[in-house]
Amino acid sequence: MKSSMHNPHLAPEKYGIMDGISECIVTTISSKGPNAAPMGIIKNSNGIKIRVFKGSKTYGNIMNFPFLAANVVYDPKIYTMTTFSNLERSQFDTIVYEDVEFPVLKDGISWMLFECNNLQKSSQSLVADLIPVKAKLSHIDAVRAPNRGFNSVLEACIHATRYQLTGSQKYLDLMQYHAEIIRKCGGKTEKEALDQLYRFMKTNK
Amino acid sequence: MKSSMHNPHLAPEKYGIMDGISECIVTTISSKGPNAAPMGIIKNSNGIKIRVFKGSKTYGNIMNFPFLAANVVYDPKIYTMTTFSNLERSQFDTIVYEDVEFPVLKDGISWMLFECNNLQKSSQSLVADLIPVKAKLSHIDAVRAPNRGFNSVLEACIHATRYQLTGSQKYLDLMQYHAEIIRKCGGKTEKEALDQLYRFMKTNK
Secondary structure, three states: HHHHHOOHHHOOHHOOOOOOEEEEEHHHEEOOOOEEEEEEEEEEEEEEEEEOOOHHHHHHHHOOOEEEEEEEOOHHHHHHHHHHHOOHHHHHEEEEEEEEEEEEOOOEEEEEEEEEEEEEEEEEEEEEEEEEEEEEEEOOOOOOOOOOOHHHHHHHHHHHHHHHHOHHHHHHHHHHHHHHHHHHHHHHHHHHHHHHHHHHHHOOO | HHHHHOOHOOHHHHHHOOEEEEEEEEEEOOEEEEEEEEEEEEOOOOOEEEEEEEEHHHHHHHHOOOEEEEOOOOOHHHHHHHOOOOOHHHHHEEEEEEOOOEEEEOOEEEEEEEEEEEEOOOOOOEEEEEEEEEEEEEOOOOOOOOOOHHHHHHHHHHHHHHHHHHHHHHHHHHHHHHHHHHHHOOOOOHHHHHHHHHHHHHHOO
């Protein structure tokens, strides 16, 4: 399986997984159905890894069936949705790998299916090596200029999660800072994502 | 010329110019040669605009020859370079529009050439309507997962400029905040861009 790391058809860069931490939507499967969650895919010269915190659905799903798909997504509302909730069944597509069905995002730009190897558990999280086994670039012409509003949706989602974990005012202030950038620089979808984020936070109080 | 707004071959979305503010590298020309500067291209349902501050090379160039190219770039070092300096001649390509040569970036993902119409000058800046006249998607398969390090390079460049204009500690603190994200989430190129940014700031003190 390791040899697929060197299969040029499965070069992560072709699917948007670059050096550093790629902010992807990770899809996994359990007997209850597909799950989607925003997560960082860590790539450096040693390979690709993920760190998943205990208690999350992704953690449980990987422990039961050690595969995940990293979906590259340009829709800010997918980030806000998956930060607080799962997606609708209709937002997933099903792919088949070695006769097993696996969920990926229907509206993603690309996806890479990884086998999770060498699972290392600590008290808080697990770290797994990710071995690419299948991939697809669904939208080859999806070019996007950087948008500070889009970027701030991701930041606001991260700070929203930290606020919900800690209750610290610091994270509400950072959310406010990014909300201003979203209002100034974002398009319609980024502004809708911000509204959605604040709605989710009220519901989850 | 206005009809090109409705020419589907020149739909801005095809070249990465989306609703909201697209952070592009704007290239312009003068008798001294090409210039590149990071700027926001503003798009909403009324059309596409740019706001350019007085005193910049871009301002002077547009006043003399009212065309600009908006280049979509995924290389963070192009943002740090153009924040403080011009690019090397070798980093520009020349395109021809109605028998006139115009500079675009050699390593960009896409470019759109705009005619600047309806120039409205205020004491501080000019605002122009941008009418697309020619465009090219150079790398159709350049997909990128969002990277918080890359995004923070753009933020650090903006705060570096503000710091140099105002001398306010607030902007150095924001740069430091983004530098930490670049070190944690960026790839090799983002980290090099950060080093370059701090070098430029020392030189420009």
